[in-house]
Amino acid sequence: MRFKKLDLNLLVALDALLTEKNVTRAGERVFLSQSTMSNALSRLRQYFDDELLVQVGGRMELTPRAELLHEAVRDVLVRIDTTVAARPAFDPTASDREFTLFVSDYSMEVLVPGMLALAHQRGCQVRFNLKPQVSQPYRHLERGEADLLIIPENFCSPDHPLDQLFEDRFVCVVWRESPLAKGELTRARYVQARHVSMCPPDGSLPVFDTWLANDHGVTREIALTTYSFSVMPYLVIGTDLIATVHWRLADRLRELLPIETRPVPLPMKNLHQAMQWHKYRTRDPGLIWLRALLREAAAGMGPGLADSSATRGQ
Structure with a gap:
């Protein structure tokens, strides 16, 4: 399929190339051979009339044109994924879907065990991939590499929706x-x-x-x-x-x-811990379920603040 003479299949290859900055790794990312990916890069260079990736010392770097394309291409692919791949219903007891969450070791200690216990009690078959927090975690949302971020509210991106989960001090x-x-x-x-x-x-x-x-x-x-x-x-x-x-x-x-x-x-x-997801995935049935599960786990933690003698007077 083409749009303005661009083979839209090349968008997936372009996204992988701009992310990995390496032809071999980009091919592995989308299950294409190195020669196929090299051919895709040649076609992309011809279409955009730009080198896109250039050798600088021992590594490949993006050209200014490629830098501009990177976020736009990722945005298009995330929209397609959330619109076309989303299912009208979600059954966590029958689905083997994997959810990727970026979460600190603090939230792993106080929140995640409650979420997992609730999922187990209800016979859920979903899988979870818990990844460590990084700087600018919203970038992983925008690249489609994370389903949810669990982070302090003041670190959330203003470009995506969020829900506050719990408070701490x-x-x-x-x-x-x-x-x-x-x-x-x-x-x-x-x-x-x-x-x-x-x-x-x-x-x-x-x-x-x-x-x-x-x-x-x-x-x-x-x-x-x-x-x-x-x-x-x-x-x-x-x-x-x-x-x-x-x-x-x-x-x-x-x-x-x-x-x-x-x-x-x-x-x-006080700390206000929140969860954030991509704005295009607000209606994703699986994420709607997961957000509800996390809200329930957070509610099960209790307020736990006002009666603490160790925190009085603050």
Whole structure:
């Protein structure tokens, strides 16, 4: 099928080439041989009168024209996928569909187990692919590589719909035998303490420390960095370190570990955890089911905030 003399089958090849920037990997992505993909690239270059991919040193880079085409082509393919491939009904007990979710280890700890338990109780046969959070996760939505993102609301894209799932706040976690566990944790003691910090695996700056510096002019002494929120309470045990973590996470571990929680001695906004999906997939029956399942799992977590003595006064 052609549109304005362009073979529309080439759009799939073009998307793979612009994503992978490599002829061999692009062919593997769409199950075509290297020679077939090379031929597709030649035809695309002729149609667009542009090289599209050029050799720079030891790698291939997109031309300016290709950069402009990339998002537009992906957008067209996502529209086609959601319009043509979507089924009028969805039965999770009969479907083997796989849902890909980008989710932090924090949400893996406090939310995802409840979602999986609900799916199991109802005999669902669907599969889940849980991937780690990355910077600019909405890009994966737009490329059709993610069905849902579970992220703080302030990190959501303004271009796609979202639902708030639950609320949380932050507390300080210290070892029960640490000097910081005795007496009030004041702002001065907090600032002077040695801290555990979560540093995103992609190398971006820790959001919490950026916020402290921008809003409070506070710079912490970071004695230990880790890529995981959920291990932070474990890492303070036997030390004088302090970790600032989500209350829901700390509360789950407080009965299991020799730790204590204290209010963060700085005014902090609550965390609003949300789920976001591509705007073209709002009516996807499978995603409608999954979003409802996540809302139910989040509701089952309970409010869990107002009665916590560790968070009073914030």
